[in-house]
Amino acid sequence: MRIALLNAQVPFVRGGAELLAEGLQRQLQMAGHEAEIVSVPHNWNPASKLLDTLLAGSLVDIDELGGLHIDLAIGLKFPAYLARHARKRFWVLHQHRQAYDMWEDGTSDLLTQPEGAMVKAAIEDADTRAFEGRPVYTISANVSERMRRFIGIESTPIYHPPPLSDYLKPGADKGYVLVPSRIGPAKRQKLVLEALALTRTPVRLIFVGKPDVPRYEAELHAFVAEHGLSERVEWYQGLPVEELSELYAGAQAVAFVPIDEDYGYVTLEAMLAAKAVLTTFDSGGPLEFIRHEVEGLVVEPTAEALARELDRLYEDRSLRGRLGEAARERYFAMDIGWEPVLERLLADDTAHLPPPRDAAPLRTPPPSAAFDLSRVAAYAERLAVKETEIVEGLPAEARTIDTVLDSFAMGDHASLEVRRYLDGHWLRYLQTLQYVPEERDLRVLDLGGGRPHAFLGLIQLTREGSSFASIVEAEADGRERFPSMRGGDDLIVEARSANLETERLPFPDESFDLVLAMEVLEHLALNPAHMFEEAARVLRPGGRFVVTTPNIVSYRSLALAHRGGAPYSFGVFVPYHGVYGRHNREYTPHEVEFLGQITGFETDLLQTRDVYRKEIDPFTPMLADLEKDDFPLDLRGQNIFWAGTKTGSRRRNDGGSLYLGDPFAFRGQIRVESADGEMVTLSLDNQGHRDWSGADIVLSINALEPDGRRESFTIDLPVIVPAGAKRPLVLPIGLPAGSPAAILTVEFEQKGRGWLHHLGVRRISLPARAGAIEALKTHFS
Numbered sequence: 001m002r003i004a005l006l007n008a009q010v011p012f013v014r015g016g017a018e019l020l021a022e023g024l025q026r027q028l029q030m031a032g033h034e035a036e037i038v039s040v041p042h043n044w045n046p047a048s049k050l051l052d053t054l055l056a057g058s059l060v061d062i063d064e065l066g067g068l069h070i071d072l073a074i075g076l077k078f079p080a081y082l083a084r085h086a087r088k089r090f091w092v093l094h095q096h097r098q099a100y101d102m103w104e105d106g107t108s109d110l111l112t113q114p115e116g117a118m119v120k121a122a123i124e125d126a127d128t129r130a131f132e133g134r135p136v137y138t139i140s141a142n143v144s145e146r147m148r149r150f151i152g153i154e155s156t157p158i159y160h161p162p163p164l165s166d167y168l169k170p171g172a173d174k175g176y177v178l179v180p181s182r183i184g185p186a187k188r189q190k191l192v193l194e195a196l197a198l199t200r201t202p203v204r205l206i207f208v209g210k211p212d213v214p215r216y217e218a219e220l221h222a223f224v225a226e227h228g229l230s231e232r233v234e235w236y237q238g239l240p241v242e243e244l245s246e247l248y249a250g251a252q253a254v255a256f257v258p259i260d261e262d263y264g265y266v267t268l269e270a271m272l273a274a275k276a277v278l279t280t281f282d283s284g285g286p287l288e289f290i291r292h293e294v295e296g297l298v299v300e301p302t303a304e305a306l307a308r309e310l311d312r313l314y315e316d317r318s319l320r321g322r323l324g325e326a327a328r329e330r331y332f333a334m335d336i337g338w339e340p341v342l343e344r345l346l347a348d349d350t351a352h353l354p355p356p357r358d359a360a361p362l363r364t365p366p367p368s369a370a371f372d373l374s375r376v377a378a379y380a381e382r383l384a385v386k387e388t389e390i391v392e393g394l395p396a397e398a399r400t401i402d403t404v405l406d407s408f409a410m411g412d413h414a415s416l417e418v419r420r421y422l423d424g425h426w427l428r429y430l431q432t433l434q435y436v437p438e439e440r441d442l443r444v445l446d447l448g449g450g451r452p453h454a455f456l457g458l459i460q461l462t463r464e465g466s467s468f469a470s471i472v473e474a475e476a477d478g479r480e481r482f483p484s485m486r487g488g489d490d491l492i493v494e495a496r497s498a499n500l501e502t503e504r505l506p507f508p509d510e511s512f513d514l515v516l517a518m519e520v521l522e523h524l525a526l527n528p529a530h531m532f533e534e535a536a537r538v539l540r541p542g543g544r545f546v547v548t549t550p551n552i553v554s555y556r557s558l559a560l561a562h563r564g565g566a567p568y569s570f571g572v573f574v575p576y577h578g579v580y581g582r583h584n585r586e587y588t589p590h591e592v593e594f595l596g597q598i599t600g601f602e603t604d605l606l607q608t609r610d611v612y613r614k615e616i617d618p619f620t621p622m623l624a625d626l627e628k629d630d631f632p633l634d635l636r637g638q639n640i641f642w643a644g645t646k647t648g649s650r651r652r653n654d655g656g657s658l659y660l661g662d663p664f665a666f667r668g669q670i671r672v673e674s675a676d677g678e679m680v681t682l683s684l685d686n687q688g689h690r691d692w693s694g695a696d697i698v699l700s701i702n703a704l705e706p707d708g709r710r711e712s713f714t715i716d717l718p719v720i721v722p723a724g725a726k727r728p729l730v731l732p733i734g735l736p737a738g739s740p741a742a743i744l745t746v747e748f749e750q751k752g753r754g755w756l757h758h759l760g761v762r763r764i765s766l767p768a769r770a771g772a773i774e775a776l777k778t779h780f781s
Contacts, residue, residue: 001071001346002034004062006080009039016265017077017093019163020139024074024091027338038062040080050096050119054126057082074345075130078123082130089135091158091345094143094262099123100150101260106565111572124151128420131155137344140263142284149612152420158344159336162265162272164248167241170274170328171249173320176204176234177278177310178251180244181258181266183237184212188257188301189220195306197227201314205255208244210237248273252320253313257301260284271295271331276323278309289334295327383610383637385427390434397486398461401426404454407461408482408491413452422454425519428548428611428639429455432518433462435546435605435643441465445512445538446493447500447531448473448520451480453493455518460491469494469512471505473580500524500531510540521549521592522570522583529663532599539646545601547642551608552586555626555636569638589635591658592642597651598664601644608637665690666697666756668721670746670764678734680768682746684719685726692721697756698749699729703773706740711773715780717748732775733768741767 007021021037028035040057043049057079062070063086073088075081078096099120102108110116128151136155138144144155181187189207196205211217224233239247248254254270255278264285270277271289277296279286292298297313299305313320391399397407401422405414422429432455436442442463446456449470456468472495482491496506500517501524515535521528535545550569551557557567567586574581593606626633653662667688673681686692694716703711721727735741747763748756757763769775 002036002068003028004036004038004065004070004073004085006062006073006075006077006083007037007039008042008077008080010042016263019265020093020160021076023160023163023338024076024341027342031342038065038080038083040083042077042079046113051122053079054082054122058084058126060084072346078127082126089345090131090137090155091341092136092138092143092147092155094139095127095147095150096123097146101146105560105563106568106571114575117572117574125417127151128153135347140285141288142260143262152423156344158341159334160338160341161336162268164241164245164265164269165272167245168248168269168272169245170324171246173252174250176206176251177253177255177313178206178208178247178270178275179255180208180247180269181256182209182212183207183217183220185216186259188259190216190223191257191301191303192255192306193220193223193227193229193233194303195310196229196232197223198303198307199310199314201311202232203252203310203314204232204234206234206236206247206251208236208239208247245273248275251275253278253296253324255279255306255310256283256286257306258283258286259301261286268331268336271327274324274328276313276320277327278306278313280306289330290327294323295330296323383608385431385609385611387427387430390430395461398458401429401454404457404461405452407484407486407488408452408457409485410452410482418452424612427609428518429458431609431611431639431641432516432546432548433458435544435641436463436514437544439463439513442467442514443512444468445505445507445515445535446470447515447517447535448523449493449516452482453480453491455516456493457482457491460489465489468492469496469507471496471498471500473497500534501527502530505534505538507538509537510543511538513540513543515539515543515545517546518548519550521547521595522586523580525579525584527663528585528658529595529599532595532601533664536600536646536648541646541648543646544604545596545644545646547592547596547640549592549640550583550586551589551635551638551640553588553636554608554638556638557586558626558636587640588657589640589642591656592640593644594651594656594658596642596644598653598656598662600646600648600650602647602649604643604645605641606635607641608635609639609641610637611639660753662690664688666692666748666750666761668692668761670748670761672764672766673728675734678732678736678769680731680733680766682729682731683726684721684729686721686723689723691723692717692719692748694718694720696751698751700747700749701773701776702745703768704743706742706770713773713776714749715776718780732779733772735767735769740770742770742772744768744772 005021005025007017025035025037040053040060042053060083062073062083064070070085071087073083073085075088075090075092077093081090081092098108098110103110103120110120131153136153137158138147138155139157139160141157144157147153147155179189179192183189192205196203224230248269253276254266256264256266257280258264259282261284267277267286267289277286277290279290279296279298280301281298282301287298290296290298297309299309397403402419405419436459440463444456444459444466446468449456450472453470459466470493478495480493480495484490498505500520515538517531517535524531539545552567561567568583569586570583572582589606589608593603596603653664665688669685671683673683684692697717699715699717701713705711719727719729733744743765745763745765748761750756
């Protein structure tokens, strides 16, 4: 066959992708096929260039080139794998990680560019369209897991031999640890040097690799000089394969500590040379081959932990030998070779059956000498959503997001893109359903909902006779009907628009049995307590309010912060979605509970769960650090789930960690009660629970004079208005008939805090006599 290998090309850069493509080409040619590498230039900076390369890759048609028919295309790397061909399959090195895991952990360049979110969405869409309905393989389980997690595509990993496989053999160690790989921040050579500076033994390091970033290489050499390590460190690059193989053979061990490596030839090369591998629990690909204290040592990514193990390896020859022999045995036991690769890639399309969604076992980080992983894994298992158990108790039409959506005529509101998005939130939906009362005829209000109202559909299918209303962002009040496709009740939603933190909800008191605020709280920017208070108002006594929101003190957020990243689950700005298009604040579990307690709710439950992963998160070992330092381990899951019952009893409110003071202390209205000649009487209606007086409140009046001048006047509030009372305030600002008018704005400011119109004491504007500010100054002097 004529086979095209679709690979991306970055000029002057040569690494694992190029070696893999050339190795596959060579193996195909040896098997009697014609194989060519078809490269597409890849440029990702600035972000707008990514769209150009994405489009270029998508527009290439390689069914026929130069009059020659191409029988098969194998896509290796973005954006080349987007090229069109009638018979195409994929063996993916990795996707464009800036749009996926690097975006998630806060290290993506796209996060710093205005069009980053748009480019990310375009890449996700292009990848999904390319992979759907095609045989998809990857080079490692790590790459497959990322693909499944971020875009819901199942794939099968196929391991292949490293480029040096024919040259490597065991040999007697010569007293050094080998550190081979390209020199760059992602490979963390600096971390290995920091560990070397902390060792107590005279262990030596040999680094082999070409620098990706010259500045980083200079930083490494400066560190060596500064810490007096020059006699213990050697540097090589561009070595012939024979010399590099000899270095492997003579090493005591091999250190390889990248961040979330896709595959990692270094690991396999060390195994073939019968060398123990020293790596870290966040290294990614190497963890598919190396188990702690079996084929190598797997530790926390700190200089102290690595230094400890470097000393162990230096001093314990038997340990080195045992781990190295086990590593070589494991390599051959795993049947890593080119024959299985060609067999899969050249098989009929129908032979590719992706594993079922639930088939993959939990991937746990390997244990570290510093902690007992079994306890951490057990805790992480408790955080997982028990999907199988929950689904077993549901009717057939409610067991997947697709069956829920297919139960109603959703039209374009249930597109493939929408289904993909909702499937990513399915575990959260299932967990939230556990807090919905198991009753008929529930009256349900969903705050911040929107079409296709999938969770309300899930309630409809599991709680017969329920009725629904929703507060939506769009200004489109009315009834939305989604006819049943299974002979049951239609899904009918009364949609209303309102601002959840500044406006009164458009429903009477005690209208609902259940109020939901799912992934809404984190978007609020001004006054989240208002939403809780309004939920309490529209709930019947004993009704339930359920809130879900990301957990800012989850183990994952803490691990991100420890690595120097932002701890938010979604902290980027999205200007085209307005102020509510991003997470304005993420919360701790007890902060969510506090909001409920100060607004008349008694907590029924406060839990956290990991709702976006089925396997144990690579950040899970952060739990061990918390345990080691005697910090609490409870409530560390990704998402917060709080449910409260309306009791009307409010906790004393000092603002907690959320407000400078009680957000309900100063509330009420200012309105014009009468205008009599020169005098205007304002009615001050104190609806809060704290007196209004000049001790706390400043009266601020601004005037736009008829000639365009602006004047202002402030004074401590000159009357006392007790909580729950009304009092008049008479001002000499009346507008004589036929006189030119100034426009006055009257508002309150709490001393040292800010304007009270954000808390419901709204400013008012009214016409007044010209020179009103001077009249006020005279009146109150």
